[in-house]
Amino acid sequence: MSEMSVKMKAISGLRKGALGGIGGLVALIATAAPALAAGEGAPHLDGSLMPLYWAVPFAGILLSIAVFPLVAPNFWHHHFGKISAFWALAFLIPFAIFFGWQLALYEVLHVMLLEYIPFIILLLSLFTVAGGVRLRGSLKGSPIVNTAILLLGTVIASWMGTTGAAMLLIRPILNANEGRKSVVHVVVFFIFLVANIGGSLTPLGDPPLFLGFLKGVSFFWPTTHMLAPMAMASGILLVLFFVVDSILYAREDESYKAKRAGDGETLAVEGGVNILLLGGVVGAVLLSGVWKPGIQLTIYHVNWELQNIARDVLLLAIAYVSWKITSRDSRSANGFSWFPILEVGKLFIGIFLTIIPAIAILKAGSDGSLSSVITAVSSETGEPVNMAYFWLTGILSSFLDNAPTYLVFFNTAGGDAQELMGPLANTLLAISAGAVFMGANTYIGNAPNFMVKAIAEERGVPMPSFFGYMIWSCVILMPVFLVIGFVFF
Numbered sequence: 001m002s003e004m005s006v007k008m009k010a011i012s013g014l015r016k017g018a019l020g021g022i023g024g025l026v027a028l029i030a031t032a033a034p035a036l037a038a039g040e041g042a043p044h045l046d047g048s049l050m051p052l053y054w055a056v057p058f059a060g061i062l063l064s065i066a067v068f069p070l071v072a073p074n075f076w077h078h079h080f081g082k083i084s085a086f087w088a089l090a091f092l093i094p095f096a097i098f099f100g101w102q103l104a105l106y107e108v109l110h111v112m113l114l115e116y117i118p119f120i121i122l123l124l125s126l127f128t129v130a131g132g133v134r135l136r137g138s139l140k141g142s143p144i145v146n147t148a149i150l151l152l153g154t155v156i157a158s159w160m161g162t163t164g165a166a167m168l169l170i171r172p173i174l175n176a177n178e179g180r181k182s183v184v185h186v187v188v189f190f191i192f193l194v195a196n197i198g199g200s201l202t203p204l205g206d207p208p209l210f211l212g213f214l215k216g217v218s219f220f221w222p223t224t225h226m227l228a229p230m231a232m233a234s235g236i237l238l239v240l241f242f243v244v245d246s247i248l249y250a251r252e253d254e255s256y257k258a259k260r261a262g263d264g265e266t267l268a269v270e271g272g273v274n275i276l277l278l279g280g281v282v283g284a285v286l287l288s289g290v291w292k293p294g295i296q297l298t299i300y301h302v303n304w305e306l307q308n309i310a311r312d313v314l315l316l317a318i319a320y321v322s323w324k325i326t327s328r329d330s331r332s333a334n335g336f337s338w339f340p341i342l343e344v345g346k347l348f349i350g351i352f353l354t355i356i357p358a359i360a361i362l363k364a365g366s367d368g369s370l371s372s373v374i375t376a377v378s379s380e381t382g383e384p385v386n387m388a389y390f391w392l393t394g395i396l397s398s399f400l401d402n403a404p405t406y407l408v409f410f411n412t413a414g415g416d417a418q419e420l421m422g423p424l425a426n427t428l429l430a431i432s433a434g435a436v437f438m439g440a441n442t443y444i445g446n447a448p449n450f451m452v453k454a455i456a457e458e459r460g461v462p463m464p465s466f467f468g469y470m471i472w473s474c475v476i477l478m479p480v481f482l483v484i485g486f487v488f489f
Helices: 004-009 026-037 054-072 071-099 101-130 143-158 162-176 184-193 208-213 221-225 228-251 254-260 275-289 306-325 328-333 339-363 372-373 386-399 402-412 417-421 426-442 448-460 466-488
Strands: 134-136 268-270 297-298 302-305
Touching: 004 339, 026 402, 054 071, 054 339, 054 448, 071 101, 101 162, 101 268, 101 302, 101 339, 101 448, 134 162, 134 275, 134 448, 143 184, 143 426, 162 208, 162 448, 184 228, 184 297, 184 417, 184 448, 184 466, 208 254, 208 402, 221 228, 228 306, 228 426, 228 466, 302 306, 306 402, 328 372, 339 448, 372 426, 386 402, 386 426, 386 466, 402 426, 417 426, 426 466
Parallel strands: none
Antiparallel strands: 134 268, 297 302
């Protein structure tokens, strides 16, 4: 055995999802956590052996997402899948050469079987089912209506997941605002509230909270402890949105407002059976969390558990049923197309692969290249610095997967759920709030963010670029998070 292989030690995966959380129901894919333990004799990756330059391909794909749509939009539109593949290979080929093909094969299988495939199947199912629900009638995108939809989405996101809530409501709110000159702000606040902050109150809402549940945090602990900061953040944003939307709505053409208000068509829901199918999606994912038959399929040391295979098959079946029973005319009127899910699928496979070294370095803790991040959350006397926990968990969750980021800081704070729910409750609150709230800081902070962006663009909404969106989040969200930090931490 070589010196390099002797040095390699376990830092197990739990990268699940892409970038900052995979919001909402994707949280429940954390039920695959037991399967993330490597099979006996599996190769292991030691993040302490990886300098930061291993994260260059990850930075490259993020910059590509940010820059190409601005400088070469036509090239990007036709070749984003090839660019994603380029950065994935830019990581995998050197990785296989330096660490060996065995470890490279294991990491690819691990990511594909336990993370990417469940992730994209869940998104596909939600995208297909929610895309079959159409709200028709004279619903007008007025400030009151828009604010009400955002409030509804914020409330239900904790119980059906941010992904489920976002996929259910994004088309109705786009339909309500069709024809308005100012729509971008509606979608941006939708991402802030429905796709992120709304998933704060239960383990069903966002991946980090479900990981905490698996680690022993009680189911309703987030409900009682996250309610106050979530209500403050949501309240500020909803009030701000209503003010901004009222100002912009007043500038709309009178002919538009009159037309939208007077078309006289009764409100109705088409494809209502898909709402029941959404319940089936939730049930399928919950099933994989409570049913533990102890049967697994092992593929090159990667344990693919039966409950997770069954979940994915059920989700595909639900998507197929939705596609077959929903009227094509209704989907067409709803602006449904497959391009958004194809875009997410191609880009996120590159993200899932290139993020491997970034997560490994982070999980190496004080032995890794990001050791300064880990040590910054404790005082000289060893006491937790809750403000640092909040901001560091949040900032890393904005660009990395918020599930393992949460887990890293959970373990840094001691890893004892009972102690963290007791004397260190404020520390656990800081970690939880940072991981959930700040997924809204970037398009890649949470999977629903990118899905909402793709659907809005498909409907003709000129969404901000990657950096343009970050200007929105810095101007609007950062002051809110500063207030949250000073009030609670």
